[in-house]
Amino acid sequence: MIKPQQLIEIGLITATLSVMLGESVLATSSQLKTNSSSPQPTPIIIAQNSSNSEADRLLNEGLQLFQQGTAESLREALEKWQAARELYRAARDKGNEAVTLLGMGRINDLLGEKQTALDYYNQALPLYRAVEDRGGEATTLNNIGLVYDSLGEKQTALDYYNQALPLYRGCGG
Template sequence: MFDRTQWVLAGMSIALSVQLSQPVAAAAPVGKAVQTAQTNSIGVAEAALKEGLLLYQQGTVEAKKSAIVQFEIALKLFREASDSHGEAIALMGIGKAYSDLGEKLKAREYYSQSLPLFRAASDRSGEAVNLNNIGQVYSD
């Protein structure tokens, strides 16, 4: 039987898997150099997201703090690449790590930023996991 943390991790893993299975599209067709730079940026962002998830799953305070750093790197790169769905996943990861560290206000702040991005992307599972995370912050 899964406990709350395992459900949330499963949801984050699913959301990450869905994100990584999406084709990468250029923000604007202004040339191959821009497309290549954006593709590289998204690839680096996805790698940082994966690293953050691996660190988060270690469960220690230090690993979760390191996960936040990786999620923030991913967030910055997804924003630069105009990948709002990747941005939503990174924001949710930051929120979950802060929640686990007891910083509930920061967690709510990040969850609140990610929710409209999941909705805009029509990612119902990401939205559901995020809403569950928000509920957990209020119930703890």
């Protein structure tokens, strides 16, 4: 089961994906497995502006799997995003490569693979900075903070949250 806090975190990733991607594709987040008492999320429009249609297809398929929220679907999403990442990297598309790394980090965090999650986030961070995507950078810093928080490293988590906050504010968040 995905907890309400995880829905917020998934929303951050989905928001970043929708900003980074482009041609409208409807992905419903109502597929998320939630507690019956939790309200169902509303549909989210994902946009794509990349010229790499195969990578975009893989990214969207991965997003649909991610939204299912099961361990199996998360692992399948991870495979899709790894393939998309390789295509984006080959095309030197740093922005979309960063998006896939962010998603791969979140999946590993959800699966309890905290160090692997940090590795992916730390690969995404310089890419977001290279393309000057402050929203993606802020989300990545926030997610790093979430991992450290879950590991009980509260001061390190706070340091990352404090780096993310002015970036979010600068983006109008």
